[in-house]
Amino acid sequence: MKLTDLETPRLVLDAGRMEANVARLKERLARLRVRLRPHVKTCKSIDVARGLMQSPSGPITVSTLKEAEQFLAHGVTDILYAVGIAPGKLDHVVALRGRGADLAVVVDSVEAARAVADRGAGIPALIEIDCDGHRAGVKPGHPVLLDIAKALARGAQLRGVMTHAGDSYNCRTTEAIADMAEQERGAVVRSAAVLRSAGFASPVVSVGSTPTATFARSLEGVTEVRAGVFVFHDLVMAGLGVCRVADIAISVLATVIGHQPEKGWIITDAGWMAMSRDRGTSKQALDQGYGLVCDASGRPIDDLVVTDANQEHGIVGRRGGVPADVAKYPLGTRFRILPNHACATAAQHDAYHVVRDGPEVLARWPRFAGW
């Protein structure tokens, strides 16, 4: 089967680009002497994850218990559920552990630590540290760490500390990302030291975001890095300088379904349902609309972007409202459109159509969704 045989829109995965992305990060982390715990919330696919994991049993990071379920069904057992645990999910956690998953959870309050300990099942837990003020977590080195550790000791096991420098997505320079990586590292290393000095072993010191993993100068004291987007990369990462546009491994195959010649609009069948509503590049120097338009081989063409999107219609024009030469793209023309945000766009599709240096579809790798 060839790409031209696929009914559009469909999600395409360039295996060569993906493998290069993975090799690049793995080399970096090997030099920094830290292991990778890839975040599979981006791919939600065992076929993709196999190329990321150190061994068939993991380790991996997940964002939902559905991901834990699905990967456990494929033999992956070393799993960190990296979203603060809700008490109502603890029975599910215990059930997954009972089926062989070494599943660890995350807490950031005494209240949550008590809930995990009260379950009385020795569930391993990491304390989440807020390294950049963007979301959840305890302030680095804050004395409440010891209260949480004590609460966990009553029926859970403290496995360590973790943080996520999500604010690295808002950096303007790679130098700023490197500084953020140091801030991320410092936050967890300092927090682990507070715990250890009070006699609490904190074997795991976990950081992670694709930008900070790419530009960290040192990861001394860190035991593992969690990153997800790097496997595919996307326009937000390219805008940050974390990758090149030519590294982006997923695209949405679309077909031209019409034109508005007077406006220089090309209309495709890839609307926001296929691209997602993510507009992550809108705050960056180069706004890529709902996606950057490439030809069928995956090369950007004529500065075309998806300027607007309805559910199943994408409006393509030249960047900055310049009319496109619509006659070059007759009805039926195929585009491949690079996404702003790989996690969001991939989530709109049920499978990857895998290509490698050509139009042959070598495999269809299913992906799952939901909770």
Place this chain on the structure above:
Amino acid sequence: MKLTDLETPRLVLDAGRMEANVARLKERLARLRVRLRPHVKTCKSIDVARGLMQSPSGPITVSTLKEAEQFLAHGVTDILYAVGIAPGKLDHVVALRGRGADLAVVVDSVEAARAVADRGAGIPALIEIDCDGHRAGVKPGHPVLLDIAKALARGAQLRGVMTHAGDSYNCRTTEAIADMAEQERGAVVRSAAVLRSAGFASPVVSVGSTPTATFARSLEGVTEVRAGVFVFHDLVMAGLGVCRVADIAISVLATVIGHQPEKGWIITDAGWMAMSRDRGTSKQALDQGYGLVCDASGRPIDDLVVTDANQEHGIVGRRGGVPADVAKYPLGTRFRILPNHACATAAQHDAYHVVRDGPEVLARWPRFAGW
């Protein structure tokens, strides 16, 4: 089963609100003496569609051939595929017609009309009219209509004209929506007249959008109305004055997983994966963030909105950055969050959990996704 038994996030459907929304639009259209061809791109569920359709065979409007496939499998045969047809999809259309679907397609150029006619299968086609400059379609009454009709005559069948006043979503007053409805009506009635005066029967004159369907003063000359969002309504519709917040029939059930007490943030497990990235209220007078927060019974509380969202984290605060009283919402508290855009939020979920005036989950109605 009760709502409290569901692992979150999950999509909840209030059947009473939905039935009232459907009854209200049906009454309006009955008074205007025009039939409803509901757009099932919003619900993607046969269980929901059964309450919308005139009969078990339809009619319905779809936005993908996957929707046509799925509804045909449940006996729905009267189907309009309301997105401009790509030539590469014609074999699929013919296959669906061969399996009993009276499936009609849409064209807006001579090029597309030729492709449909050249397939030689007598496929019924409507000509799309651009009533508001927002997307696809031929200018109302433009002479190219006759060229398209002639091209269709060579191997397809001209079934009529259709338009969609998508720009009604940008209206500021209900008066402006009523004017837009008149503009929508005029565009297709005038186009049908051009075709008829040249001897082309144009039996179907189709309009549709939830706002214009709600406020049209007259639908004289129109034979059918397509609308989708009205079944659930959403915050964008409430912001337009098309419904009340209390009419919104779907919500995302979420659990409090943490707090940032100093900032007055409540953190939930409903991030953008559960809510979608849609920010449709950001341009309206009242920005609802990523969703309006209700208590477990579905009533808005304390002016709480989802102020920011990561993939599986929602940050809840009071509107306008005012800190929330986080102590009122301890770990494990359940919220129901109303969506900006029903089509986008529902698309993130695989089922509706149906309730009626209480916490009992009366049914789980599956929905499908993809193409």
